[in-house]
Amino acid sequence: MLRIVSQLSFLGLEQMVWSVADLNRYLRQILESDYRLQDMWVAGEISNLSRPASGHVYFTLKDAQASLRCVVWRPDAARLPRSIEEGLAVEVHGHISVYETGGQYQLYVDDLRPAGEGLLYQEFLRLKAQLESEGLFAPERKRPLPDWPKRIGVVTSPTGAALRDVLNVLRRRFPLAEVILAPTAVQGENAPAGIIEALGALNQHTKPDVILLVRGGGSIEDLWAFNDESVARAVAASQAPVVSGIGHETDFTIADFTADVRAPTPSAAAEIATPDGAQLAISVEQRQQALGRSLRDPLQKSRLALDARKAALLRASPRAIILNAKQRIDDLLRRAQAASSYDLSLKQEALLGLAQTLRAVGPVSVLARGYAVVQRSDDRSVVRSVAQVSPGDALDVRVSDGDFGVEVAKKAGDQKA
Numbered sequence: 001m002l003r004i005v006s007q008l009s010f011l012g013l014e015q016m017v018w019s020v021a022d023l024n025r026y027l028r029q030i031l032e033s034d035y036r037l038q039d040m041w042v043a044g045e046i047s048n049l050s051r052p053a054s055g056h057v058y059f060t061l062k063d064a065q066a067s068l069r070c071v072v073w074r075p076d077a078a079r080l081p082r083s084i085e086e087g088l089a090v091e092v093h094g095h096i097s098v099y100e101t102g103g104q105y106q107l108y109v110d111d112l113r114p115a116g117e118g119l120l121y122q123e124f125l126r127l128k129a130q131l132e133s134e135g136l137f138a139p140e141r142k143r144p145l146p147d148w149p150k151r152i153g154v155v156t157s158p159t160g161a162a163l164r165d166v167l168n169v170l171r172r173r174f175p176l177a178e179v180i181l182a183p184t185a186v187q188g189e190n191a192p193a194g195i196i197e198a199l200g201a202l203n204q205h206t207k208p209d210v211i212l213l214v215r216g217g218g219s220i221e222d223l224w225a226f227n228d229e230s231v232a233r234a235v236a237a238s239q240a241p242v243v244s245g246i247g248h249e250t251d252f253t254i255a256d257f258t259a260d261v262r263a264p265t266p267s268a269a270a271e272i273a274t275p276d277g278a279q280l281a282i283s284v285e286q287r288q289q290a291l292g293r294s295l296r297d298p299l300q301k302s303r304l305a306l307d308a309r310k311a312a313l314l315r316a317s318p319r320a321i322i323l324n325a326k327q328r329i330d331d332l333l334r335r336a337q338a339a340s341s342y343d344l345s346l347k348q349e350a351l352l353g354l355a356q357t358l359r360a361v362g363p364v365s366v367l368a369r370g371y372a373v374v375q376r377s378d379d380r381s382v383v384r385s386v387a388q389v390s391p392g393d394a395l396d397v398r399v400s401d402g403d404f405g406v407e408v409a410k411k412a413g414d415q416k417a
Helices: 019-033 076-080 117-133 161-173 189-205 229-236 254-258 266-273 275-316 319-362 362-370
Strands: 005-008 013-017 039-049 058-062 067-073 087-100 104-114 152-155 179-183 210-215 242-244 262-263 375-378 394-399 402-407
Touching: 019 275, 039 067, 067 076, 067 087, 076 104, 087 319, 104 319, 117 229, 117 254, 152 189, 161 179, 161 210, 161 266, 179 189, 189 210, 189 229, 189 375, 210 266, 210 394, 242 254, 242 266, 262 266, 319 362
Parallel strands: 067 104, 152 179, 152 210, 210 242, 242 262
Antiparallel strands: 005 013, 039 058, 039 087, 058 067, 087 104, 375 394, 394 402
16 A cells, blocks of 8 residues: 655655554554564453454453453464463463554463462562672582582482482482481471571581482472572582482572582482582583583574574564454454344344235235125136126125125126226
């Protein structure tokens, strides 16, 4: 569509006049070129939830001051970890774009989680940044693990699966080491104080060569004791080096960063603390650092170039047109259904009117007003003129409540209008 240019003769300037479609398309391109708007979490309450037959989901995300229209395409809706419900407080992930046909900017949602998990994660990031700025995560303060530990301390729950896994690995890899358990709760309100006390008892009384701080996997709430600031500082202040093995490989806690070595699981922590595992960890770390130095700069350049090409591809992609067309189809279907219902209602009213008219002018109504239908008895033909009968002819006369027979006695002759 062409943009119209008008002459402002009194200023000697030309002013561009945009079409609505061009303006909406331009605004969509601007929004989609901002990387911050293409990968974002937004918190609010779900309202105006709609689930049309297409399988897409539409709702409004609102808080006390404002609201935001949201769209979940059918494939994304099927992959969401929980159902979308009216009034639910959530944090949704997606990207901002413009529905060009309606001139509305919307959040296109591809992930959803209950409100609150994000707050814990923000607190995790805040404490992580604080302790990192204090140098508690600095590599130079990390202590090497002993090559041949004689005494290994274990801080964990005495009834958990993590302890059994650790003991099995230590028994298999290095049975000569003495293992000392400092039992403590690893979940709940009392867990942080218990962990700190267990670490202190090991360092003060038994003086192990290395300490394993371990527990099995769980949710972010289950592992929250290991994100406690006091626990993190106690791990950093431990006289013996600490190997953390908390949760699963994808779980990270503040204690992992302040520990001297982070293991992905409790079993891996036991392997790292034993001779073969320690040597392997040192070797892997050295190679990882060398690889990072050789790849960091070219990788960063490649990443920037890839981001630039990705942005150019998004601007040229027909994906936005297709997605807008999907929503347009939903709009047209709703309009078509409404129009069909209205047209059907009009036709029903017209049919009722015709039925009433038919009843008013039909033969039954006419007979009820005193008229009769006369037929010849021999051939059942309707008598419409005196010319059709002669004296002595037998006739049948039908009235509103029945019929009877008559005989023509005489006729007065034809009557012409």
